[in-house]
Amino acid sequence: MKKEITVKLNDKSKSGIAAGYPLITKDSIEDISALKEEGTLIKLTDKQGRFVAKGYYGNQNKGIGWVLSRSEAEEIDQEFIERRLIEAMRRRRDFFNNPDTTAFRLFNGEGDGFGGLIIDYYDGYFLVSWYSEGVYSFKEQLVAALHNVAEFKGIYEKKRFDTKGQYIEDDDFVAGERGEFPLIVKENGVNFAIYLNDGAMTGIFLDQREVRQAIKEKYAKGKTILNTFSYTGAFSVAAAIGGADKTTSVDLAKRSNAKTIEQFSVNGIDYESQDILVMDVFNYFKYAKRKELKFDVVILDPPSFARSKKYTFSTSKDYTNLMKEAIAITEDRGVIVASTNSASFGMKKFKGFIDRAFTDLGKKYTIVEEFSLPPDFRVDPKFSEGNYLKVLFVKLG
Template sequence: MTNEIDVKLKDALAQDLQKGVPILLKDGFHEADSLKEGSILKLQNPAGKFVGKGYVGMQNKGIGWLLSKNENEKIDTSFFQKKIATAIKNREDYYNSNDTTAFRIFNGEGDGIGGLTIDYFDGFYLISWYSEGIYSFKEMILEALEASVSYKGIYEKKRFDTKGQYVEDDDFVRGECGEFPLIVKENGLNFAIYLNDGAMVGVFLDQRDVRKKIRDAYSKGKTVLNTFSYTGAFSVFAVAGGAKKTTSVDLAKRSLSKTTEQFEVNGIDVEKQDIIVMDVFDYFKYAKRKELAFDVVILDPPSFARSKKYTFSSAKDYTNLLKDAIAITEKNGVIVASTNNATFGMKKFQTFVEKAFKESNRKYTIEEEFSLPSDFRTSSLFKEGNYLKVLFIRIK
């Protein structure tokens, strides 16, 4: 068992932890630089009273996470097993689903352990470690997971190094090696998944509800532009919803083969869809020049992106991105505006929309709002954890 270190905190952080705020922020410590990754901390207020146990795990959000408010609770395999078992019980409906076989079973601080996520892909489990600190508990967590589930195989992603980047490594951990692509279902449609091919597996599970809504309510008979399209997941759902045609645009060269594959595993005729490898910002210029217009435009950019010509920051540039989209959306059309930037909330995001439409001299209504689906559990005391913001915007 890891030795516990007594640490006195500044009063503000101590009070936050007593309320249940899960993150350990550096400025709440008198001396944080000497703390080692993976250390278990017995956290005390300035008067020396116990407020919680946490661990050191350096992420861009903070230097660690609260684990327990019970002074007598040991941070061992049994502790992790209880957390994982509770998380699994909360996902029983997902496990019992016949038409969805890929979902999140453990979502960091929302399930009581910040810096750790576990996803399920039709019998395979994928653990993502977000700091060296949480990775130091690997054997305990693996043992806890194995005691809680039956599985075909376990894979991992190390989403950290000294710069907070993904660590390239062999992703297979134990069990049987999967045969890839692994075909999983989401609301009855198929996705080709690769658990052994770098940081990205082929689909972002947090957009499940949004994809379903696009299929069920916004696609029939429509032309759909899917920008920053990655593997074309939104396009697959749009076609399944009866879209007249989809156009998927992404700068990454492999988006062509990846999107083609997702269409093919769903029996969709690729020749009837457009898949374009191009910088999205160049495509907007091209579309305006050619006087193209779409019924539905999907915007799901990364929080930050850099290409040869452009640098994009969603916190600074989303308004201009929306203006580009407005210019090529049909009258009475819909823009699906999405961001995963955790540094601002839904209200701020809506100000970007308001400004873009005002500067474009257009009117709009917001028809739908989405945040994370129910398997992505969050803590109400850590708003940054509920990072996803999606608006369905109708142009008047």
């Protein structure tokens, strides 16, 4: 039985949490010193002691915990977790029945009723991501719940909750049978090589599924594609399968070369017919301008924050300038796929970054498509910050 304590909400926060806001912040609690051990269950009341909600204490970058229930009688136990899992699987029934897509998000934190907990599905394997020590304290109950309500080959985990917000290296295997890696999964018929036991990343960002599909189906055929901050080259692979004349993948990380070669190879694509470059993206922009290179499609999907020897990149400060660099090497009537996963601003502000770049350069543009999170990345309507992904297909001219 987990320890439970009662804490009082201040008047400013009480109404929001009562209305459905799921995040518990430092500022919402009257006496923060009462919270000592992460994983403790919290009964939230108003100043008069009247019940508002219950949740758990767990520090992560967004806040100090999450609301789990607004029913005073509801117990937060293994059966509670099982009910949440069953509902999440019901919502993804179509994904489980789709042989062309065998990797997707099964459980999306507060969007599925348990903030700080993410579960991804990779062709029979569950990958659990824990975002605080508090939510990690539910591990035994979660694993038991998965055994009770789901069929799987094995369970792996990623701990993402040390004091610097970095991934904690550990043996990622939890239960079931160990996988053989790379595990080849499908996404809209495209193969991707996945590793569940090799550091923080698996080899693909599942939230970009619909964007890759759009590039493959509508923007790639007969085009030259530049994929910047390319990671393992997933956008490039989608473009190549979609009939691109040539793809160029650029990323500073040395391992991106081997990873991108692998992704092309598991799809039977000759990687030597593509360009894969390990270099700073900003240096590549200079190189491309010097060589007068231009591309039909330029993909910009930078990390929210990145640092190299010469550059520090922050999405909120530097995306407009990044956009200007891309415009300079995009063909007239070409398309820039502008993407960000920063949760610190919304789509309106992101569109402002794009508009400022074109206005400063005196150029015209049209936004022809926009994307946010796909349906398996379920978002709590009372927590708009959870819908972090913003992607714009921007046509020049």
